[in-house]
Amino acid sequence: DAGITQSPRHKVTETGTPVTLRCHQTENHRYMYWYRQDPGHGLRLIHYSYGVKDTDKGEVSDGYSVSRSKTEDFLLTLESATSSQTSVYFCAIRLVPSYNEQFFGPGTRLTVL
Amino acid sequence: RKEVEQDPGPFNVPEGATVAFNCTYSNSASQSFFWYRQDCRKEPKLLMSVYSSGNEDGRFTAQLNRASQYISLLIRDSKLSDSATYLCVVNMPASGTYKYIFGTGTRLKVLA
Numbered sequence: 001d002a003g004i005t006q007s008p009r010h011k012v013t014e015t016g017t018p019v020t021l022r023c024h025q026t027e028n029h030r031y032m033y034w035y036r037q038d039p040g041h042g043l044r045l046i047h048y049s050y051g052v053k054d055t056d057k058g059e060v061s062d063g064y065s066v067s068r069s070k071t072e073d074f075l076l077t078l079e080s081a082t083s084s085q086t087s088v089y090f091c092a093i094r095l096v097p098s099y100n101e102q103f104f105g106p107g108t109r110l111t112v113l
Numbered sequence: 114r115k116e117v118e119q120d121p122g123p124f125n126v127p128e129g130a131t132v133a134f135n136c137t138y139s140n141s142a143s144q145s146f147f148w149y150r151q152d153c154r155k156e157p158k159l160l161m162s163v164y165s166s167g168n169e170d171g172r173f174t175a176q177l178n179r180a181s182q183y184i185s186l187l188i189r190d191s192k193l194s195d196s197a198t199y200l201c202v203v204n205m206p207a208s209g210t211y212k213y214i215f216g217t218g219t220r221l222k223v224l225a
Contacts, residue, residue: 033213042117042200042215043157058212090156099164100145100204102213104156 003027004105006091012111019078021108023091025071031094032074033102034058034066036087043090049074081112114139117203119216127224130191134219136201137183144211145204146177146184150197151218157200161186191223 003026013019023032031050035043035058045058047066055066063085067075078085091105116139126132138146146163161168163175163184174187184203188195201216 035215040217042217043213044215045212056210099162100211101147101159101162102202103159107156109154 004091004093004103006089006105006108008108009106010109012113013081014113015082016080019081019110019112021076021089021091021110023074023076023105025074025093027093028071029093030071030096032068033092033094034064034074034076035090035092036060036085037090037107038087046076046089081110083112086110086112116140116205116214117201117216119199119201119219121217121219123220123222125222125224126191128191128193130223131187131189132191132221133188134186134199134201134221135183136185136203136216136219137181138201138203138205138214139182140203140205141179141182143182143203143205146175147202147204148175148184148186149200149202151200152197160199188221191221193223193225196221196223 005024007022033048034046037043044060046064049055049068065077089108092102095101119136148160149157150160151157161175163177167176172189176185198218198220200218203214
């Protein structure tokens with residue numbers, strides 16, 4: 001257990017509304033990641049962070065923004081949700097120094113109507 | 114060609130059987146390799162990291178073949194509780210850094 005929580009765990013929202021998902025970790029990990037998982041695709045990286053205020057884009061970052069103002073919280077924002085953003089979102093941390101193992105939060109199931 | 118490829122299955126095996134999964138990867142400069150287990154509607158959980166010399170954890174054995182660019186997972190004496198989707202993950206170079214690339218998973222069903 002890497003001490004990762006995600007909130008909310010489930011959310012239903014309407015197209016065009018802003019949505020923020022929160023990832024919280026208690027063990028001072030430097031690296032944090034946001035992924036989405038959809039049928040027929042492996043987990044795909046949205047954004048990641050390598051420290052407070054240090055973030056970078058992943059392969060599917062369009063329509064998403066992130067913020068990390070403190071070590072323990074990594075926020076993912078959908079500025080104007082679309083139905084194509086209906087997905088399961090997982091947050092992860094990376095162990096350093098280590099073999100680079102990642103550990104995942106329990107996920108947020110988001111439905112955009 | 115996908116960067117990480119897995120047979121989606123499902124692999125249906127009886128209890129007690131031995132089953133093996135392979136996963137191929139495209140980038141020979143890949144650095145780290147992992148097998149994760151994912152149960153339905155749950156998060157991926159690390160099953161094993163895969164080291165160059167191969168490694169074993171109880172009924173599970175992982176191998177890395179850099180020459181042929183694949184990793185494997187062997188499960189011996191399958192249990193009903195092994196039924197899950199197994200994800201192959203490779204840490205490979207991308208745009209000046211390293212990224213984790215996930216396979217789409219192999220479904221395993223262990224039958225009583």
